[in-house]
Amino acid sequence: MKKVATRFAPSPTGPLHIGGVRTALFNWLYAKNQKGEFYLRVEDTDKERSKEEYKNQIIKSLKWIGINYDGEEYIQSKKIQDHIKVANELLKSGHAYKCYCSSEEIEEQKKRAKQKKIPYIYDRKWRDKKESEAPKDTKPVIRFKSKIDGTSILKDLVQGDVEIDNNTIEDFIILRNDGTPTYNLSASVDDHQMNMTHIIRGDDHKINTFKQIQIYQAMKWDLPSFAHIPLIHTIDGKKLSKRDKASTLDDYSKIGIMPDALRNYLLRLGWSYKDKEIFTLDESVKYFNLEGIGKSPSKLDMNRILSMNEHYIKNINEKDLFVQFSDYCKIFKKVISNDKSEKIKNSLTFLKNKAKTLEDIFNNGQYIIQEEVNFNKDDLKLIDNKAKKVISEFKKELMKIDNLSREILEPIINNLIKTNDTNFKGVGQPLRIALTGSKFGPGIYDIIISLGKDEVTKRLNNKIFT
Numbered sequence: 001m002k003k004v005a006t007r008f009a010p011s012p013t014g015p016l017h018i019g020g021v022r023t024a025l026f027n028w029l030y031a032k033n034q035k036g037e038f039y040l041r042v043e044d045t046d047k048e049r050s051k052e053e054y055k056n057q058i059i060k061s062l063k064w065i066g067i068n069y070d071g072e073e074y075i076q077s078k079k080i081q082d083h084i085k086v087a088n089e090l091l092k093s094g095h096a097y098k099c100y101c102s103s104e105e106i107e108e109q110k111k112r113a114k115q116k117k118i119p120y121i122y123d124r125k126w127r128d129k130k131e132s133e134a135p136k137d138t139k140p141v142i143r144f145k146s147k148i149d150g151t152s153i154l155k156d157l158v159q160g161d162v163e164i165d166n167n168t169i170e171d172f173i174i175l176r177n178d179g180t181p182t183y184n185l186s187a188s189v190d191d192h193q194m195n196m197t198h199i200i201r202g203d204d205h206k207i208n209t210f211k212q213i214q215i216y217q218a219m220k221w222d223l224p225s226f227a228h229i230p231l232i233h234t235i236d237g238k239k240l241s242k243r244d245k246a247s248t249l250d251d252y253s254k255i256g257i258m259p260d261a262l263r264n265y266l267l268r269l270g271w272s273y274k275d276k277e278i279f280t281l282d283e284s285v286k287y288f289n290l291e292g293i294g295k296s297p298s299k300l301d302m303n304r305i306l307s308m309n310e311h312y313i314k315n316i317n318e319k320d321l322f323v324q325f326s327d328y329c330k331i332f333k334k335v336i337s338n339d340k341s342e343k344i345k346n347s348l349t350f351l352k353n354k355a356k357t358l359e360d361i362f363n364n365g366q367y368i369i370q371e372e373v374n375f376n377k378d379d380l381k382l383i384d385n386k387a388k389k390v391i392s393e394f395k396k397e398l399m400k401i402d403n404l405s406r407e408i409l410e411p412i413i414n415n416l417i418k419t420n421d422t423n424f425k426g427v428g429q430p431l432r433i434a435l436t437g438s439k440f441g442p443g444i445y446d447i448i449i450s451l452g453k454d455e456v457t458k459r460l461n462n463k464i465f466t
Contacts, residue, residue: 004036005197007068008062009076009187010056011043015248016061018300019202019232019240026229027200028067029267029288029398036197040069043076043188045180048079054228061249065259066281074194076186078369083181083189087142087174095218096174099126100138121170130427142175144185146216152210157227157290159203162212172211184208188215196224200290203228227290230270240300252305254332256358258316258324261309270298278311307337310356318348326356334368343368347450350442367436368450373459375437382439387430388465390420396433404453406445413444436461 010016013224031038040062044050055073062069090096099122106122113120126134127145134140147166154162181189187201187208191199195386199209209226215442216223232240240247252262264279271294273279273287313321322345329336336344344351344365355361367373383391397412428444435447448456 004034013049139177200464261312
């Protein structure tokens with residue numbers, strides 16, 4: 001029995017799509033579950049649209065979410081001569097033929113099909129014609145001679161048996177008239193040469209699979225097993241595309257979604273194992289199987305992603321959380337100075353309480369991070385003479401103490417409430433505005449302790465409050 005081998009084969013023509021990430025994840029998990037190997041194949045034969053920056057982004061994104069591939073990346077463009085060689089072998093064996101139809105003829109065929117409201121299928125004009133009849137001024141394409149009669153059945157590991165009438169599969173092009181190979185030929189040759197045992201991909205590839213199986217059969221190659229995953233849809237039930245908001249991996253990392261959370265969400269998007277919701281990386285590998293993949297499209301739900309991310313923020317080790325937060329700030333926000341980093345680190349316990357993303361933690365910690373307090377103008381109007389008196393009296397009490405703790409601060413706050421004939425809001429709100437610039441934010445004790453005596457004193461000394 002062959003060692004299991006799977007692959008992920010993106011085209012570097014744009015940022016990595018969230019649907020592609022899930023496909024990569026399922027391939028990687030299946031390979032690891034079966035003690036096999038997982039490979040990355042970069043399908044870069046579209047020279048006009050393929051860019052090195054997108055290839056690098058794909059590799060970086062996979063690494064970010066925890067998917068590591070075996071060996072070096074397999075670069076498709078370096079294998080073109082192998083693809084052309086197979087095309088010529090198919091031509092020689094009679095499984096392919098030269099088609100001399102002009103582009104005008106093809107367009108006319110498509111036009112007639114559209115008028116009849118039927119799918120376009122090449123009319124196989126040159127399938128049995130002699131080459132001596134060929135026009136001298138037309139460069140031919142090479143078409144695969146597809147089966148015409150009967151049906152073909154794909155034993156899909158997710159979808160079950162899928163049957164198709166052979167006459168619905170056109171004689172598809174395998175070499176263009178400029179001599180370059182097409183997707184179905186290149187993918188088939190690459191998968192064979194890479195010794196792929198399982199092809200796991202979106203179910204929009206099913207028709208390609210039927211075409212590729214015929215190439216395999218014509219070349220007398222061993223067939224891999226195929227599994228087609230239902231596509232991801234929007235919450236409205238439409239097919240998710242790159243044009244949709246939050247469709248690429250970068251969209252999620254920018255707002256502070258953590259890789260473990262997103263990976264867990266994508267794992268559960270169309271796959272299930274009993275009633276378990278949260279999986280560690282090791283558990284994901286241990287329990288993943290193709291039987292658990294559903295047959296219906298899954299809907300991408302941003303609220304569920306945020307909920308999953310919130311779970312990870314609340315439950316992750318705070319040391320690890322701070323590392324991820326710091327990395328996030330370096331990439332998407334700004335580098336936080338060492339002294340403020342320490343304050344953030346010591347304040348994570350409460351900064352994360354109302355946070356669903358790393359961006360939320362950044363925003364919640366602004367009063368620590370910022371050098372100068374940015375006051376909300378409307379909130380500043382709440383600082384009347386009574387509020388100023390509260391701030392002044394608190395500042396005096398602050399001078400008398402050395403260490404800040406809730407146990408020390410509570411009696412001070414309670415005494416201010418009593419002496420100023422007010423309530424907790426009457427004391428806490430002015431202090432919060434003075435220290436953070438807003439009446440909204442963390443608890444007043446948390447704010448004071450996180451800033452430290454010196455910084456609190458500095459902010460309360462602002463002329464606005466005298």
